[in-house]
Amino acid sequence: xxxxxxxxxxxxxxxxxxxxxxxxxxxxxxxxxxxxxxxxxxxxxxxxxxxxxxxxxxxxxxxxxxxxxxxxxxxxxxxxxxxxxxxxxxxxxxxxxxxxxxxxxxxxxxxxxxxxxxxxxxxxxxxxxxxxxxxxxxxxxxxxxxxxxxxxxxxxxxxxxxxxxxxxxxxxxxxxxxxxxxxxxxxxxxxxxxxxxxxxxxxxxxx
Ligand SMILES: CC(C)(COP(=O)(O)OP(=O)(O)OC[C@H]1O[C@@H](n2cnc3c(N)ncnc32)[C@H](O)[C@@H]1OP(=O)(O)O)[C@@H](O)C(=O)NCCC(=O)NCCS
Numbered sequence: 001x002x003x004x005x006x007x008x009x010x011x012x013x014x015x016x017x018x019x020x021x022x023x024x025x026x027x028x029x030x031x032x033x034x035x036x037x038x039x040x041x042x043x044x045x046x047x048x049x050x051x052x053x054x055x056x057x058x059x060x061x062x063x064x065x066x067x068x069x070x071x072x073x074x075x076x077x078x079x080x081x082x083x084x085x086x087x088x089x090x091x092x093x094x095x096x097x098x099x100x101x102x103x104x105x106x107x108x109x110x111x112x113x114x115x116x117x118x119x120x121x122x123x124x125x126x127x128x129x130x131x132x133x134x135x136x137x138x139x140x141x142x143x144x145x146x147x148x149x150x151x152x153x154x155x156x157x158x159x160x161x162x163x164x165x166x167x168x169x170x171x172x173x174x175x176x177x178x179x180x181x182x183x184x185x186x187x188x189x190x191x192x193x194x195x196x197x198x199x200x201x202x203x204x205x206x207x
């Protein structure tokens with residue numbers, strides 16, 4: 001009986017993420033190869049800030065050519081439902097970062113990633129985006145768990161998930177992939193039942 005109810009409820013959810021989501025002054029929009037110049041510019045301007053944490057944040061990795069090539073990928077990912085990569089835009093459509101949902105932690109779960117242009121940090125943008133992506137993830141059929149991972153040394157990134165109700169459930173040794181990482185990955189988890197039981201948003205940056 002419970003299984004049937006669950007199936008009916010689940011069938012009301014989408015299979016593919018929305019291409020655009022707006023939330024409290026930030027717009028998340030599906031990235032395409034046409035966004036390569038804006039992504040390359042924002043990431044290049046933020047190299048020193050991103051470099052310690054993002055393996056791709058090198059002069060070559062943020063170049064227009066690499067980004068154009070890379071951004072041809074999300075089109076196929078999106079349509080297959082295997083991953084969703086969004087640009088973060090201000091209302092005037094300036095690109096100020098990127099974030100995404102990745103299907104790399106099992107069939108009923110999605111992992112959130114994010115980065116913000118160095119000139120736009122500490123304004124709650126990553127928290128808003130991760131909150132919006134949490135809602136997008138739980139709006140998808142079959143998704144029961146959302147996770148955010150970051151290296152223990154990445155204090156800024158680790159500050160985002162607890163603001164949204166995620167719980168720290170583990171630390172996993174990993175091979176550092178970027179120069180700032182110390183090799184201990186924090187695993188932050190939010191289950192659907194916890195998300196559904198969350199209190200109404202009390203502040204603009206709450207979940
Ligand atoms: C991590 C990152 C996305 C945070 O973006 P942001 O938009 O500045 O985050 P928010 O404004 O939502 O900040 C959330 C909280 O993080 C903490 N925080 C953010 N930047 C911080 C910093 N430089 N030092 C310490 N704490 C920081 C604060 O507690 C902040 O809340 P507060 O401003 O209310 O105190 C951004 O710093 C970034 O792009 N870092 C490089 C890329 C990266 O590490 N990505 C994640 C990989 S796992």
